[in-house]
Amino acid sequence: MPDRAAVATAGSEPGAAVMTAGFGACLAAAARRIDAHLGEVLRGFPDHTVTQAMIHAIRGGKGLRGFLVLESAALHDVAPGRAIWPAAAIEAMHGYSLVHDDLPCMDDDHLRRGEPTVHVKWDEATAVLAGDALQALAFELAAHPGAGPGGIRAELALSLARAGGAGGMVMGQALDIAAETAEVPLTLAQITALQAGKTGALIDWAACAGARLAGADPGPFHAYAAALGLAFQIADDILDVEGDADRAGKSLRKDMRAGKATFVSLLGLAGARARAAELAGEACEALAPFGARADGLRAAARFAISRDN
Amino acid sequence: MPDRAAVATAGSEPGAAVMTAGFGACLAAAARRIDAHLGEVLRGFPDHTVTQAMIHAIRGGKGLRGFLVLESAALHDVAPGRAIWPAAAIEAMHGYSLVHDDLPCMDDDHLRRGEPTVHVKWDEATAVLAGDALQALAFELAAHPGAGPGGIRAELALSLARAGGAGGMVMGQALDIAAETAEVPLTLAQITALQAGKTGALIDWAACAGARLAGADPGPFHAYAAALGLAFQIADDILDVEGDADRAGKSLRKDMRAGKATFVSLLGLAGARARAAELAGEACEALAPFGARADGLRAAARFAISRDN
Known part of the structure; x- marks a missing residue:
């Protein structure tokens, strides 16, 4: 699938590429662009070593x-060359959170994205430092001149700090x-409150980034992200x-073995599936004012509950 | 010593309060203001728990x-009410670096500022998370609307990210x-290159913050900070x-026990003292264009090499 199939790189009407190329191809193309950046x-x-670990x-x-x-x-007609900076920022932020979450003193995970985790491939000190540097990188990217005017970059950095900090992701x-x-x-x-921080805060930031880049009100995207984030986490369970x-x-099977309450333990498998589907529907509904141009974001909500990784 | 003795709160000519009240009192007053903020x-x-640990x-x-x-x-006639935001930001950033540096997988320190370190008082997971949240807080404060216009806040956040990341403090x-x-x-x-990252990068950011807040060229402050940062680290050794x-x-006595090369092991005690004094002099010289108004910053350079903590 050539990169130009991705909505955000095609320069065509947002939403259209997802309909023609399929969501999986568009997501993969976006991930490739962000990885390259x-x-x-x-x-x-x-x-x-720390850079290699990052x-x-x-x-x-x-x-x-x-x-x-x-x-x-x-969706807000922001140039892809500007949007790539906060897109890279949120992936750096997410990457930092995974490296630290995988540490022995946290979730003690050895496998991530099919590869050994950073503290397994290197050591714990490298994992702490690589995570720290990835968080700093996230703010370097969010505040980067490439993202647009100073006021917008300050707002992107400020909102990212709030999403990632002790009132957001870290609290979760x-x-x-x-x-x-x-x-x-x-x-x-x-559990819903916990996930609103742990998974929801960064997803909210990502969904609102387009509006912030355009200096527009992120209002409707909060509702979309809240439903999407929760659906995503139920799907994770x-x-x-x-x-x-x-x-x-x-x-x-880590949660089950640890005897932790999850959406599945509380709702049952069928109940959890139904709730996730309901939330994906709510996420799509929240974007009604944007019509077909929001189909890419709607496809993301459907993907969140049907993915296998 | 009342808070108003501090240069930055007095609203009087910068440098003057240090001459009348003494540097120790001014530093303590500044620290109290920042702690309170x-x-x-x-x-x-x-x-x-994470907030308490922070x-x-x-x-x-x-x-x-x-x-x-x-x-x-x-020195740049920036209102103290604006400057307090980046001042708090750099102390949050410094605090995060200490919490993570003290972790068992890093320097494994149990005592800091006369108190048990975070992973000793709580646990390692809390220390990782409190450090992570303090880094996010640093960017929240640097990009805070209270610090001034958007372009300036974006520049503060961007330069802080570069100072703190894999090209700066983390690399050191x-x-x-x-x-x-x-x-x-x-x-x-x-060792000089190592310290330029580990200690120097945040000191450079702090010394340049005034110019950035005023939208002025931080040029001369880089030279001041480079000499001060190195003098500070030699004094640490x-x-x-x-x-x-x-x-x-x-x-x-940790470095000595570990057999690590330090400025003292390389220059001898007398040589290290002489070099630190020379650097403090260079730091003061770098501020010549600012005359007596820079006396507070000059006092900081002298303090850096004479402190006992």
């Missing part, structure tokens, strides 16, 4: 968050770690139970 | 980097970790050999 930026860094950590992701940036930017991760040793399993409301570790590229 | 911001965060980690620092921001801002830290297992001790040139652990509030 990150690779180019990282070639400017000192050739050091490259290892960001390679091979689905690129869903970056796709949301590119697609929401196209902290609640998740605490849940592992909690005596009483979490309730549905607690289903994948943890039903998935194939080779296809997923990471360890599965 | 950080405390206020953190009160808006969810009440969680507060623990940023409390009780010397505040030298924050002082450099406030003082360089005063990675070289330092690598040096611990190196078969051949580092040379003077290698002297402190590691000669210092009193109680006064320093951290473990000492």
Whole structure:
């Protein structure tokens, strides 16, 4: 599939390419573009173990968050050359969170995207530092002059800091770690709040990036992202139970073994599937004002609940 | 010493308060102002272990980097109410680096600023997350609307990301970790390069923040910061050999026990002292164009080589 099939690179009407080329091809093309951009930026860094670990950590992701940036930017008629900076930023931020989450003192995971995790391939110090540097890189990319006028870049950096910090992603991760040793399993409301931070905050930032790049109100994209983020996490819980570790590229059945409450343990498999489908529908609905131009983002919501990795 | 004695809060001619109240009092007043500002911001965060660990980690620092921001801002006639945001940002960034540096897989330190380190007081996961959240907080503060116009905030965030990332502080830290297992001790040139990243990059950002806040050329402040940063690190190496652990509030004699090359092992104690004094002089000289208004920053350079913590 040539890169030009991707919505955000084609320069054609947003949403159209997804309909013709299929979502999987568009997502893969977006991920390739973002990987290439990150690779180019990282070639400017000192050739050091930490830089190699950073490259290892960001390679091979689905690129869903970056796709949301590119697609929401196209929806606002923002040039792809500007949108690639925050798209790369959110993938760097997501990559940092995975490297640190995989550490022995956190989730202690050895496999990620089908490859050994950073602390397994190198060591823990390298994983701490590569994650730290990826977070710094995320802000370098979000505030980069290529992304547009100063006021917009400041807003992108500020909102990314809030999404990633102790009021957003880190809080979700902290609640998740605490849940592992909690005596009483979490309730549905607690898991929903936890995931709104852990997974939801970065997805919200990605979906709102297009509006921010255009200096427009991200309003409707918050509702889209809230439904998409929750659907994504329910699908993750289903994948943890039903998935194939080779296809997923990471360890599965961990929550079940740990006896952690998940959307599946609380809703049952059928209930979880129904709730995920309902949320994907809500995500699509939230974009009604944008008509067919939002079909790429709608396809992302459907993808979130049907993926196998 | 009342807070208003500090240069940056007094609204008087920069440099003047240092001459009347003494540098120690001015530094302490600046540190109190920054601590209070950080405390206020953190009160808006969810009440969680990670937030408590963040507060623990940023409390009780010397505040030298924050002082450099406030003082360089005063030198450029930037309002203290704007400068407090990047001043708090650099202390959050410095705090994050200490929490992660103290981790068992890094320097494995148990004492910091006279208190147990975060992973000792809580656990490693909390330390990883608190450090991560402090880095995000640093960017939230640097890009905060209170700091001024969007273009300036974007520039502050961008330069902070570059100072903190794999081309700056993280690279210095990675070289330092690598040096611990190196078969051949580092040379003077290698240690100087290492420190330019590990300590120098954030000091450079702090010293240049005033010019950036004013939209002015940070040019002369790079030279000041390069000399100050190196002098600061040489003084750190002297402190590691000669210092009193109680006064320093951290473990000492670590480099010597580890057989690591330091400025002291390479230059001797007398040679290291002479070099530090020479560098402090160079730092003061670099500010010649600013006359007596830069006396506060000159006092900081002298403090850097005479401190006991």
